[in-house]
Amino acid sequence: MKPRIALIAHDKKKDDMIAFAGEYRDFLAGCNLVATGTTGSRLINELGLAVECMHSGPFGGDLQIGARLVTGEIDCVIFLRDPMTPQPHEPDINALVRACDVHDVACATNVSTARLVLGRLISTNRETTA
Numbered sequence: 001m002k003p004r005i006a007l008i009a010h011d012k013k014k015d016d017m018i019a020f021a022g023e024y025r026d027f028l029a030g031c032n033l034v035a036t037g038t039t040g041s042r043l044i045n046e047l048g049l050a051v052e053c054m055h056s057g058p059f060g061g062d063l064q065i066g067a068r069l070v071t072g073e074i075d076c077v078i079f080l081r082d083p084m085t086p087q088p089h090e091p092d093i094n095a096l097v098r099a100c101d102v103h104d105v106a107c108a109t110n111v112s113t114a115r116l117v118l119g120r121l122i123s124t125n126r127e128t129t130a
């Protein structure tokens with residue numbers, strides 16, 4: 001089964017997300033991707049990835065992704081949060097990260113961790129497809 005990955009980035013982290021996803025583009029192109037609205041649009045327009053877009057984060061996108069995660073439809077979350085800027089939907093963000101912890105789903109909140117998580121998924125994928 002293709003890895004099911006959620007990609008989310010706050011505004012000041014979106015360029016980092018595009019650079020990161022660009023680096024892993026070949027692998028991500030073989031995954032089922034879901035993203036919050038604006039992050040997803042950029043991934044589609046700038047990298048040509050196929051991404052299912054939820055609502056934008058402040059309009060409930062984090063909660064939509066959280067609901068999928070709770071029903072076992074997401075294998076890992078890459079959530080590049082902006083720790084320096086208060087967000088109007090902070091409760092939604094906390095709910096998503098909490099859902100990851102409750103359901104033991106990998107949640108990378110910075111690029112270094114995201115690299116480790118994708119590196120692991122790539123090697124697991126190689127083993128299962130070899």
Ligand SMILES: O=C(CO)COP(=O)(O)O
Pocket residue numbers: 008009010011035036037038039040055056057058061062093
């Ligand atoms: O706010 C976000 C996550 O909390 C991200 O939402 P967008 O991708 O729509 O900007």
